[in-house]
Amino acid sequence: xxxxxDNLTITNPVISDAIAGTDxxxxxxxxxxxxxAGADAIDIxxxxxxxxxxxxxxxxxxxxxxxxxxxxxxxxxxxEAIAAGLAxxxxxxxxxxxxxxxxxxxxxLPLAKTFGVDIIGYILRPDSSVPTxxxxxxxxxxxxxxxxQKAGVTIDRLIIDxxxxxxxxxxxxAHNRALLSFLSRREDLAGAPLQSIAGxxxxxxxxxxxxxxxxxxxxxxxxxxAAGLDMVLMDVFQADVAxxxxxxxLITGEKIFSWAAIG
Amino acid sequence: xxxxxDNLTITNPVISDAIAGTDxxxxxxxxxxxxxAGADAIDIxxxxxxxxxxxxxxxxxxxxxxxxxxxxxxxxxxxEAIAAGLAxxxxxxxxxxxxxxxxxxxxxLPLAKTFGVDIIGYILRPDSSVPTxxxxxxxxxxxxxxxxQKAGVTIDRLIIDxxxxxxxxxxxxAHNRALLSFLSRREDLAGAPLQSIAGxxxxxxxxxxxxxxxxxxxxxxxxxxAAGLDMVLMDVFQADVAxxxxxxxLITGEKIFSWAAIG
Numbered sequence: 001x002x003x004x005x006d007n008l009t010i011t012n013p014v015i016s017d018a019i020a021g022t023d024x025x026x027x028x029x030x031x032x033x034x035x036x037a038g039a040d041a042i043d044i045x046x047x048x049x050x051x052x053x054x055x056x057x058x059x060x061x062x063x064x065x066x067x068x069x070x071x072x073x074x075x076x077x078x079x080e081a082i083a084a085g086l087a088x089x090x091x092x093x094x095x096x097x098x099x100x101x102x103x104x105x106x107x108x109l110p111l112a113k114t115f116g117v118d119i120i121g122y123i124l125r126p127d128s129s130v131p132t133x134x135x136x137x138x139x140x141x142x143x144x145x146x147x148x149q150k151a152g153v154t155i156d157r158l159i160i161d162x163x164x165x166x167x168x169x170x171x172x173x174a175h176n177r178a179l180l181s182f183l184s185r186r187e188d189l190a191g192a193p194l195q196s197i198a199g200x201x202x203x204x205x206x207x208x209x210x211x212x213x214x215x216x217x218x219x220x221x222x223x224x225x226a227a228g229l230d231m232v233l234m235d236v237f238q239a240d241v242a243x244x245x246x247x248x249x250l251i252t253g254e255k256i257f258s259w260a261a262i263g
Numbered sequence: 264x265x266x267x268x269d270n271l272t273i274t275n276p277v278i279s280d281a282i283a284g285t286d287x288x289x290x291x292x293x294x295x296x297x298x299x300a301g302a303d304a305i306d307i308x309x310x311x312x313x314x315x316x317x318x319x320x321x322x323x324x325x326x327x328x329x330x331x332x333x334x335x336x337x338x339x340x341x342x343e344a345i346a347a348g349l350a351x352x353x354x355x356x357x358x359x360x361x362x363x364x365x366x367x368x369x370x371x372l373p374l375a376k377t378f379g380v381d382i383i384g385y386i387l388r389p390d391s392s393v394p395t396x397x398x399x400x401x402x403x404x405x406x407x408x409x410x411x412q413k414a415g416v417t418i419d420r421l422i423i424d425x426x427x428x429x430x431x432x433x434x435x436x437a438h439n440r441a442l443l444s445f446l447s448r449r450e451d452l453a454g455a456p457l458q459s460i461a462g463x464x465x466x467x468x469x470x471x472x473x474x475x476x477x478x479x480x481x482x483x484x485x486x487x488x489a490a491g492l493d494m495v496l497m498d499v500f501q502a503d504v505a506x507x508x509x510x511x512x513l514i515t516g517e518k519i520f521s522w523a524a525i526g
Contacts, residue, residue, distance in 0.1 A: 167513070167514065167520040168520060168521075168522070172520060173513070173514060173515075173516070173517075173518075173520050176514065177515060180489055184447070206522070207522075208522040208525070209526075211526060212522055212525045212526045215506060215507070215510050215525060215526055216510055216513075216514065216525060218481065218507065219485045219507050219510040219511055219514055220485070220514055221485075222482045222483070222484075222485040222486045222489075223485045223486060223488070223489035223514070223515070225486070226443055226485075226486035226489060226490070227489070243478060244478070244481065244482050247478050247479055247482040248482055250430070250436070250479075251430065251436060251439065251479065251482055251483055251486070252436075252440060252486070253436070254436075255436075257430040257431060257435060257436050258431075259431070259469070259470075259471040259475055262471070262475045262478060262479060263472075263474065263475045263478055
């Protein structure tokens with residue numbers, strides 16, 4: 001399982017200030033800390049970028065890839081920013097992402113085609129609400145595959161994000177059970193390998209002690225791993241959650257188990 | 264998921280000495296500690312009991328049920344001890360257990376029939392080795408069901424134990440992956456609900472720090488829970504592992520999630 005750091009985000013005031021001031025140091029520090037914590041890839045989330053979108057994403061991509069050769073996820077709704085980030089990137093890039101919203105299909109998918117990169121497709125209804133039945137996960141996935149193929153993006157370039165729901169939502173647990181069922185059967189449906197990613201922090205949204213939030217994350221992550229999740233987007237500074245992510249690989253993977261690789 | 268304490272076992276010298284001296288106090292203390300730690304049932308494991316089998320199991324059952332009304336698992340290869348324990352029991356009893364070894368089928372299954380209790384069937388080859396392919400898990404399960412039915416024990420009385428393998432075994436991870444696949448598809452195969460139990464401590468057999476052992480247990484348990492495991496046999500004094508077991512129920516179950524129920 002590839003661990004993608006969600007830490008380089010506009011919701012962190014240190015990062016927000018660094019973006020506003022075009023100050024590379026806090027961003028470089030964050031990237032180095034994510035690498036040290038065991039990240040395999042970095043999600044760059046500068047928010048919706050209504051102003052100076054291209055300049056900001058170019059600055060971020062250049063700053064991050066001065067520190068690491070890891071893959072970068074460009075995580076914004078601004079197609080202008082994604083295009084600028086792709087032009088500036090030497091590292092592998094993944095576009096994060098598109099959905100069945102007509103504007104996102106129209107703006108994002110051609111960038112994946114032009115630059116020949118992977119793109120994340122969210123399992124959301126066109127109105128951005130989440131499905132709760134496994135059948136609807138499948139229907140939306142087939143629509144995402146069709147939209148991608150229509151834009152010239154082949155299925156091997158698509159990474160499906162089934163969008164983990166907060167447990168405190170009325171339908172949160174039902175949604176997440178359907179998500180597991182979907183993940184484990186997705187390749188039978190697609191008739192082909194189908195990459196997947198999930199963001200873990202959403203699970204524990206709401207007011208609760210950090211220890212309880214980490215406990216539910218550590219409990220749900222192995223369930224997704226056993227269902228074949230390929231990539232997890234998570235706070236890599238939660239060392240105990242990251243340790244579970246690595247233990248998942250040793251238990252579900254083809255590697256030879258060794259105690260030295262655990263913990 | 265029902266949490267069965269594996270702590271009342273002959274491998275603990277305190278319990279071994281208490282059995283040898285017919286001293287109820289250390290046994291009663293252990294049962295109270297298991298109840299306080301959140302156990303839902305108690306496994307009584309006095310070893311193979313080559314001498315005084317009936318007397319020892321009667322003493323244990325009477326001592327344990329003086330402390331709790333929880334279900335008791337009678338965990339020994341001595342059919343004489345199981346028969347005595349069943350005769351002495353007021354609490355619900357589960358026989359733990361039988362396998363395709365001809366002697367175990369012959370001795371244990373009639374007791375389940377006579378006393379009308381549930382019985383655990385181990386997914387082991389007749390020579391007691393473990394399968395590594397999901398297909399063989401299914402074949403052995405069908406043979407266990409057939410053996411039970413031949414003895415008049417209906418499928419709803421059967422609890423399948425797919426026997427977790429130590430990760431350090433050459434085929435340990437392959438076996439445990441097949442186990443997950445078996446668990447999640449077992450009811451489609453059986454064409455009926457089919458109860459399941461797994462012992463968690465076997466997973467981390469071998470020399471390793473306790474923290475690493477608990478980490479792999481906490482990682483594998485949610486995988487089994489998502490695959491529909493009904494009962495887990497575990498060291499309930501590992502509070503962090505027990506907390507994960509309870510979190511599994513809140514994530515995979517039909518209950519309304521609440522942060523107050525976590526941790």
